Amino acid sequence: MKSEEIMDEKVLYTLNYGVYLISTKFQDKINGQIANVVFQVTSEPPKIAICLNKKNLTHLMILNSGIFNVSILGRSCNMKFIGKFGFKSGRDINKFEDVNYIIGKNGAPIVKDFSVAYLECEVEKMLDVGTHSLFIGKVTEGNFLNEDTPLTYSYYHSELKGKEPENAPTFVKKRKE
Numbered sequence: 001m002k003s004e005e006i007m008d009e010k011v012l013y014t015l016n017y018g019v020y021l022i023s024t025k026f027q028d029k030i031n032g033q034i035a036n037v038v039f040q041v042t043s044e045p046p047k048i049a050i051c052l053n054k055k056n057l058t059h060l061m062i063l064n065s066g067i068f069n070v071s072i073l074g075r076s077c078n079m080k081f082i083g084k085f086g087f088k089s090g091r092d093i094n095k096f097e098d099v100n101y102i103i104g105k106n107g108a109p110i111v112k113d114f115s116v117a118y119l120e121c122e123v124e125k126m127l128d129v130g131t132h133s134l135f136i137g138k139v140t141e142g143n144f145l146n147e148d149t150p151l152t153y154s155y156y157h158s159e160l161k162g163k164e165p166e167n168a169p170t171f172v173k174k175r176k177e
């Protein structure tokens with residue numbers, strides 16, 4: 001059943017999220033994408049869940065590599081960076097060209113610029129949720145990078161004037177009122 005048949009879809013807009021860069025490495029290729037659906041699920045041991053669209057290259061690469069990193073983006077992040085990682089695919093471009101990054105212990109990249117902190121994760125479980133997969137990752141490393149305020153999805157919309165990306169789990173097709 002579609003969400004508009006159940007409720008006023010604006011109810012879903014009241015849920016809060018951050019804005020993150022999910023990155024991975026498979027064979028010789030590194031890639032990453034922006035995600036807003038990222039959350040901690042347990043603390044002992046620390047585990048993180050991410051929800052990725054099955055069409056994304058990052059989804060395919062994480063399926064194969066079993067690892068991912070989360071760079072927690074700060075407010076200093078700009079729309080040029082989000083545009084590249086959030087609206088373009090690594091199938092068409094090398095997203096990490098011209099990006100300041102380090103390689104984590106698991107071999108996947110971590111974005112240095114605009115990141116408040118990062119987490120390195122090993123996939124423990126994957127749940128098929130339809131258009132998307134939920135990956136549960138055990139945290140294997142984590143550290144602070146830059147002093148900044150973590151970027152929220154709400155700030156992304158109100159201050160950076162960011163658009164709703166189609167592949168995000170929270171995307172709602174605009175309908176005529």
Ligand SMILES: Cc1cc2nc3c(=O)[nH]c(=O)nc-3n(C[C@H](O)[C@H](O)[C@H](O)COP(=O)(O)O)c2cc1C
Pocket residue numbers: 019031032033034035036037038051052053055056057058059082085086087088089090091156162165166167168169
């Ligand atoms: C602010 C923002 C939030 C996003 N959130 C998600 C998300 O949670 N999950 C997802 O699969 N895609 C999300 N996306 C869309 C992906 O970043 C986008 O589809 C990307 O181009 C995929 O790149 P890839 O094919 O290189 O993996 C988001 C994009 C933006 C700009």
